[in-house]
Amino acid sequence: MPPSATTPAKAQPASLQSRIKARYEVMSAVEQKLADVILASPGQLAMQTATELATSAGVSKATTTRFFRTLGYAAYEEARREARDARSGGSPLYLQDRGSREDSLEDLIQHHRDQEIANVHQTYSSLDRAELLEIAHAIASARRVVIIGFRHSQTIAHLFRSNLIQVRDDILLLPAPGDSLAEYLASLDERDVAICIGLRRRMPELEATMSAMSGLGVPMLYLADVLAGSPARLARWVIRCHTESTLMFDSNASVAAVTNLLCSLVGKELTGRKASHLERVELLHQQLDELVTTD
Template identity: 25%
Template sequence: MAPRTLADEIRQKLGDASPAERKVARVLLAGYPSNGFETIAVIAGRAGVSAPTVLRFVGRLGYSGFPDFQASLRTELDERNASPLSLYESTGYGRPAEQGEEGTPSAGGGLLARGSGIFSAAVAQTMAELPPHDLEHAIQLLSDRKRRITLAGGRFTHLLAQYLGLHLMQLRDDVRFLPDRDVERTAALTQLARRDVLVLFDYRRYEEDKVALAQLAQEHGGKVIVFTDTWLSPTAAHAEVVLPSQVAAPSPYDSFVPTLAVLETVVAGVMTALGEVGHQHMRQGEDTARRIGLV
């Protein structure tokens, strides 16, 4: 399982920190992780505190000094930017003992047991660490029929956006996917307003356009929900709701199994929130599909 990030540690220490130290924490979180690589003087200036206050807060996090803190942040950043190729090469994945050869740990039942253990633990940790307030707020936003829902993903995560969006379409109106073609996409983004909820999926090797999308929605008064990994997409800085998931897998590819568990939980919550309205919407959809021969 991925260890807790520095951002998690900072949030956890907020309650124990002094008022001055909390100012340092907010500066670090507001521009995470880049603000952590600034000098002590710059961080202190932005927080309006003294340099020793920055050092005291870093010490509260368990680091022996500021260089130690930045070294840990640098290691986390390397993990944050990891690709399937870099993970494949750095872990030695694909050596004979990992290829499922006869008698190796990954052969047959060994691979099944390993996959079962990894996925079970990843889902359990994801659900245990999911912020209850953010989950409830996501359900509230997605079940508010006065709001328009727009979903967008990336290279692989567009599949997650479609999975959630297709479920929502069966339960309520005003759900759409952000178009791929330039003119249509521009028109959809230009229309963003206070009633809009933009749902983004962004995982490590984060995509720059997702930050711009989140900023646009926020500037227009809309709400942003971000599904991401435990290292947190940069879009999280502009989000109303952030729902992180573990990505551990038996291969160098990040797993979306825990994210699917979160999505299923969100869908269940939306169904409960909509109640009979959602039930009637499902019934009307079934009737329409039957009339045109789709079921």
């Protein structure tokens, strides 16, 4: 439930980085040495004990303990838990050390490739075949399709739209630059379908938007990572994609693959109809001389 007008939202505690930077200029040379090690790779805190951190920074354990108490933590373990939460939440800052222990670039590339392949395999193995056909039919038959993705999830939303617009009309990508959502959502109802992309590090606006569409009776597909979160309860269909990575950024390979699959299934259903949208699009491409063909 959102905070009331008389109850201010609870302020988030300052991050480890902001706490260090706020005090950096008044730290001793030894404390700055420790601070530099932490800022260079904050994700390491999730895997190091206080003794290991002190050793890697070349300072005493007592200095390390005092350092974190000065920053406002009850103990080192509190900061360590914060680092673990940041890593599990997908923060690239806390995952930037991934791959640093590989023996060579070739090993790094091979490990990364193997993980990408595993993500696609695991995601496809989990797909409900009957549900896929149901989703494709709903998208093909909807009066209007709304695709919603905030932040990096909008990259997949754009991919969804660029494929779907080739096989059917009335596709709306949200949020539109400079506009609010209410004007677009107000005309939606049970005759439409919303495709909501919610990859890790989701913005609160996604769940608020899905809640509003649920109240309007709009059927929703929710495409997310394995830990889909609370927005999943609002959707009619949920597809969870494996996005684990060996490097600092989450993998989008399985998400892109599922997007391609779903759009192709929609296209397969629609192209069998007389004077399909795809046929009209291709004819207009030729008339407008829009695309360069390779000899």
